[in-house]
Every structure is written in C-alpha cells, then in structure tokens.
Amino acid sequence: MEGFLSTVENVNNAINSFVWGLPMLILLVGTGILMTCLTRFFQISHIKHWLSNTIGGIFKDSHVTAHTEKEDTQISQFQSLCTALAATIGTGNIAGVAVAIASGGPGAIFWMWIVAFFGMMTNFSENVLGIFYRRRNEKNEWCGGAMYYLSDGLGSKKGCRQIGSALAVLFSIFCIFASFGIGNMGQINSIAVNMNTVFGIPTIITGLFLMVVAGLVIVGGLKRIASVTEKLVPFMAVLYVFFALVVCVVHIDQFGAVFTSIIKGAFGMRAVGGGIVGSGVAMAVQFGMKRGVFSNEAGLGSSVMVHSSSNVREPVVQGMWGIFEVFADTIIVCSITAFAVLSSGLVDLETGAVISEQVSTALVAEAFSSVFGKFGSAFIAVAILLFAFSTVLGWSQYGSKAFEYLFGRKTIKFYHVIFVAFIVVGATMDLTLAWDLSDTFNGMMAIPNLIGVVTLSGTVMKITHNYVQRKILGQDVKPMLSAIDDIQQLHERELKTKEETAEETA
Template sequence: MENFLSHVENINNAVNGFVWGLPMLILLVGTGILMTCLTRFFQISHFKHWIKNTIGGIFKDSHVTAHTGKEDTQISQFQSLCTALAATIGTGNIAGVAAAIASGGPGAIFWMWIVAFFGMMTNFSENVLGIYYRRRNEKNEWCGGAMYYLHDGLGAKNGCKHIGAGLAALFSIFCVIASFGIGNMGQINSIAVNMNSAFGVPSIVTGIFLMFLAGLVIVGGLKRIASVTEKLVPFMAVIYMICAIIVCLVHINQVGPVFTSIIKGAFGMRAVGGGIVGSGVAMAVQWGMKRGVFSNEAGLGSSVMVHSSSNVREPVVQGMWGIFEVFADTIVVCTITAFAVLSSGLVDLETGVVISDQVSTALVAEAFSTVFGQFGYAFIAIAILLFAFSTTLGWSQYGSKAFEYLFGRKNIKFYQILFVLFIVVGATMDLTLAWDLSDTFNGMMAIPNLIGVISLSGTVMKITHNYVQRNLLHQDVKPMLSALDDIQELHEQELLEKALKKKSSEKTA
C-alpha cells in the first residue's frame, strides 16, 4: 500500500508541476491579457460603469429576467456574487497570502496584483460565456458553466463537436473530484486544525458539527446556499477587513517601507532572503501568480456555474460581477492581509526574509496579535472557520452542477449526501496527499476551460461590443443575449416591454 501511495504521489507531483508550473501560469495570465486587449481594457475604460452596475446597483433589478410563472428557482445577481465569493474568499486570502510572502518575498504581492488585473477579464469572459450559453433544466433552474460553452460553443465550430463534448466531460470530472478535495476536505481540515489549536476542540466534534450544519444548507439546494452566503460573506468580509485595517493603521508608519519593499522585491532590486537576484524575481513572480490564481480562481471556470444561475438577462452585466469578484477578492482582501503581515515587523523589509517562525495562517494570526494580543489568534481561527465553511458551501454547488451535467438532475441528492459525509473525513484525517491531489485536479479544470475561453474569445468580444453599442453609445442594434433562439427571443421581448414601460412612465411624468 505504501508503494502504491508513493507511486501516486510521484505521478501527482509530476502532473502538479505542470498544472501549476510556469507554462500553465503564463497561459492563465496570457488568456487574461488576450481578453483585456480584445475588450479594449474594459476593466479600466469602463471602470465607473462596472462599479455602478455591480456594487453600486445591488438594490436595482434593471437587468433581471422576468419570472416565468413556474417555481422561482433564480437567485439575484448579489446572491450569485456572494455564493461565488463564498468559494473564493477563503483560506487563500489568509494562508495563501502568507505562503506567497514566505516563499516569494514581499515582491510576490505585486505579481498577485498583476494576475488579478488581467484575471478580471478572464473571469468577465467566463461569465459572459456562461450566461450566453446557459439553458434551463427540467426544474426550471438555470444551468451554465464551462461544460456548456465547451459543448455548445466550441462544439458548434466546424469539426469540433467531439472535442467540445470531450473537454466538457473532462472539466466536469475534474470539478467533481476537486470539490471533494480542495472544496471540502481541505477546507474542513483547516477548520478542525485551527479550532483544535486555538480552543482545544477535538477534530471529530468539529467534523460532526459542521457535517450537520452543512447538510441543512447544502441539501436545501442553491436557493438556500445563496440565502446563507449573502448574509455570511458580507458579514465575515467586513469584520475581517475592519480588523486587518486596524492592524495597518496601528503600523501606519510602515506603509511606505512596505510598498517600497513590494516594488523592489518584484523587480529584483533586492534579493529575496539574501539569495541570487534572478532567483528572487522568479520566486516572486511564480508565487505571486500561483497564489493570485488560487485566491480568486479566475481561469478555473468554477464560479461561472453559480454566476450562470443569476436572474440576469445581459451576459455582460454578469461579466461585470465577475470583474468585481476578482477585484474584491485579490485587490482588496489579499492586499489588506499582505499589508497587515508586512507592516507588523514579522518580515525583514530589506531582505524579504520572514523573521517569525510561524507559517501559513499562524503568520497572519501573529500579525493580528501585535495589535489585539491573544484575541488575534482566536479571531483568525474564527475567520478561518467562517471563510473555509463558506468555501465548502460554494464548492458544493460547483460540484453539484458538474455532477448534474454528467449524470442528470435526478442524481444530485446522491452527490450532496456524499459531499456532506466527506466533511467528517476531512476533519479527522491527515490529508496531505488528498490536498495535493485535489490541488492538481483544481488546476486541471483550468485547461479545458481556458481552451473554451480562447476559442470563443471572438464571441466574447462581439457580445461586449454589442452591449457597449446599445447601453453606452445608445445605438439601435439587435442585442446578443443567448446562443439559444428561444431564450434570445424571450429576453428580447422582455427588453422591449421594459423600454415601452419606461416610455409610458416618462410620458405620465
């Protein structure tokens, strides 16, 4: 058995080295650069517009679809964002940032920003395609994601029918496997370890408690998951941000040196850990990119499955929520975490060496303890509990949608029950190999997804240009809302009715 596990580990290390290696990271960032250029730097050129139509318009419903008279299975744009953020704002924002600094020096944070900047448009493109190619299942639920735009988008191109179908199936298989590992057992294990070290709670107790809690939410389906995450995610993110900002304010005199250290470390003006400058830059780039992608998941195609369940009719509107998701996750939360760690005296800002002997989440906890004392450790343990648990809820939905694509809607309950049971396994086992395997499958999701995004990049460009023509330049052109004729006609009718209603109300006024 030991020989078998050793072989599995060696094979996984080789695959993981490629999946999360420099060529793959270049492909991820390269896709973001391509989509940024094709959409004419949409994240900058239309910054005011996407801010206004995302976080600035939470209480508006100007782009939502009409109810169909059947059971309401849609979720709001804000709920879809919160469910997606629940899966992305997690241990990557705490442990991931700490790991990037420890392994790549302060300069890794700069490259994390670069990945996020271009990742905004990768996520935008995924969500645009997710809405454009989505369909309804027999329960009137929206179903979308990489598997659908691979099957129906790439598959519709000449000679690509079997390629599209094969890549769609591969993406779904990788997603289901990753959901049990990085989306379930890995997160639950982080919670159990933290709760045991901070409060002495036995891992089995944590596992059983979370299993029942998750069961109540997950078996209730997307509507229940969304209603929980829309309350949990803003609450946990705001509380965490307030405490992290307080840490930064207490060490405000270090902000200048921290920023200088990040920039110098990014370009090798100073060696990481006193090593060779070139090596220092390579480590900063690789760890910044790797942890940036791990944190916001742009390019993996995961969050599209939830975004596609939104009650939006315009693909570009949901795409803008994708931009905001990456912005909030990496540019805001990861940056504040990084500044809290770097300003707390735990890292030598001259050499980039971590002075503290703590690693991962404990490094962030120590940074918080410089201001809050012993409460800092307890707070990070609770933050990990909330972040990691919400990540598990989000990933349960990703896995459900991938499982549904493979085996049909009727069999989802089997997946959900199995997913909930694995929570106890995650809390009580040593998951080093399981974590490594799921990390590999998580990365493997990106390969078919990025093939889909690149092959359909022209479609994203046309949909985006069409949206800009209609909504920003006010030109009278036919809208591009869905690849399916019946959904396209329905949405066109809704837009027409909305325009007539607006004219009528203006006349009355």
C-alpha cells in the same frame, strides 16, 4: 495508510509540476491579457460603469427590482455574487497570502495583483459565455458553465464537435475532483487545525460538527445555499476587512517599506530569504500566480456555474459582477491581508525572509495578535471558520452542476452525500497534502476552461461590443443575449417590456 498517502503525494507532485509549469502560467495570464485587449481594457475604460452596475447598483432604487425579484428557480444577481464570493473568499485570502509570502517573498503579492488585474477579464469572459450558452433543465433551473460553452460553443465550430464534447467532460470530471480539494478538504482542514490550535477542539469533533451543518444547508440546494451566503458573505467580509485595516493603520509607518519590498521582491532586486536572485523572482512569480488563482479562481471556470443561475438577461451584466468578484477578493481582501502581515514585523523587508516561526494562517493570526493580543488569534480562527465554511457551500454547488452534466439531475443527491462525508476526511488529513491536491486540481480544471475561453474570445468580444453600443453609446442595435434562439427571443421580449414599463413610469 502512511504508505498510501506517500504514494498520493508523490503522484500529485509529478502532476503538479506539469500542470503548474511555465506553459500553464503563460496560458493563464495570456488569456487574461487577450481578453483585456479584445474588450479594449473594459476593466479600466468602463470602471465607472461596472462599479455603478454591480456594488453601486445595490444602493440605487432603479436596481432594487432586478436585485430582489426572481422566479422560484432563479437566484438574484446579488445572491449569485455572494455564492460565488463564498467560494472564492476563503482560506486563500488568509492562509494563501501567508503561504505566498513565506514561499515567494513579498514580491509574490505583486504577481497576485497582476494575475487579478488580467483575471478580471478572464472571469468576465467566463460569465459572459456562461450566460450566453446556458439552458434550462427539466426543473426549469438555469444550467451554465464551461462544460456548456465547450460543448455548444467550441463544439459548434467546424470540425470541433468531438473535441468540444471531450473537453466538456474533462472539465466536469476535474471540477468534481477540485470540489473535494479546494472546495472541501483544504478548507475544512484549515478550520479544524485552527480550532484545535486556538481553542483545543479535536479535529474529528470539528469535522463531525461541520459535516452535519453543511449537510443541512447543501441538501436544500442552490436557493438555500444562496440564502445563507447572501447574509454570511457581506458580514464576514466587512468584519475581516475592518480588523485587518486596524492592524494596517496601527503600522501605517511601515507602508513605504512594505510597498518598496513588494516591488523590489517582484523584480529580483532582492532575493527571497537571501537566496539566489533569479530563483527569488521565479518563486515570487510562481507562488504569486498560484495563490492568486487559488484565491480568486479566475480562469478555473468555477464561479460561472453559479453566476449562470442568476436572473440576469444580459451576459455582460453578469460579466461585470465577475470583474467585481476578482476585484473584491484579491485587490481588496488579499492586499489588506498582505499589508497586515508585512507591516507587523514578521517578515524581514530587506531580504524577504519570514522572521516568525509561524506558518500559514498562524502567521496572519500573529499579525493580528500584534495589535489585538489573544483576541487576534481567536478572531482569525473564527474568520477562517466563516470564510472556509462558506467556500465549502459554494463549491458544493459547483461540483453538483458538474455532476449533473455528467450523470443527470437525479444523481445529485448521491454527490451531496459523498461531498458531505469527505468533510470529516478533510478535517483529519495532513494540511500540506490538502493544499497540494487543491493546486493540482485547480490547474487541471483550468486547462479545458481556458481553451474554451480563448477559442470563443471572438464571441465575447462581439457580445461586449454589442452591449457597449446599446447601453453606453445608446445605439439602436439588436441585442446578443443567448446562443439559443428561443431564449434569445424570450429575453428580447422581456427587455422590451421592461423598457416600455420604465418609460411609462418616467
């Protein structure tokens, strides 16, 4: 067994070096920059609009109907966000941040912010394309994702039919493998290790327990997953942020030094751990970007598969939920985690070297323990359990959609059985290998998706401009709602009826 794992590790390292090389980072960030420019910095220029129509809309009476009413085969916009956040807010926000700091120094956090800022528009574009090219399956459920805008969007361009179909298949294959890596084994391993360290529970016991619970939820399909995540995600996110903020407030006198260390580390004014300055910058950039993507998944094309199941008609509306998803995940949760760790005296802010002997989630647990004592470690263990388990639920849906695209809807149960069985494998395997495999699958999955986003960037620009003309500038133009004529006409009639009803009510 050790020989097999060693071979897997060697092969994975070779692939990982290629997948996460300079060209990939340029493609990843470059796509976000391109979409930011084409949409005229939508995440800044229309920040009030997208905030009021996402998280702000939940508290408005005018949005209650859109939020709660849905057909049996659909989920609400808020449920789609919670399911997507369930998959993105996971160990990447705790262990991922700690690993980024330990490997790339405090400067890695700056590059996580950069990836998140441009990643907002990458995620926005993915969701816009997902809604625009989605279709119904035989059970009248919405099916959307990178595989559909690659096959139907890119594939509709002259001479691109075969390459679009090939990239769609590759994306689906990589997505299935990624669902076992980032979405299963990496998350479950973090849970099992923490439960063993803090409470002494054997990893195999944790794995078997989670396998049973996950099986009960996953077998129920998207609606059951969405029902669980819309209750679990807000609760765990608010609770974690509250306790992390308490740690930050207690150490608020260190904030100036922390922020200075992040900026100086990002641009090589201080080397990581006292090493070579140039090497320090490279490590900060690499680990900041990799862990940023691992955390918010912008560019992977993953969350679009559940966003596409929303009851929304406007592609840009779901795109705005994508912006908020990245904002909440990285700008808020990851940043608070980073400041909690860096302000707790566990890292030398002058050199960037980690003083503590702890690694990964244990580093965050030690930061919380500096304020809450033993309760801090116990709380992080429970937080990891909730964060990571919800991620497993979200990614089971992603893998299901990819499996459905390749093999048809009737084969999904087979995927569910294999996925649930691998939970036990994840609980007992080496943590380092689980994370390394997750990094590799993330990169392989992102490549075809980013190719699709870039080649269809003009479509995203037109849809966004169309929305701005109608909803923000109040111009009377025909809406761009779907690439499929029947769905376009249906949505037009629904929007017209909705507008007439609103006028009568007013």
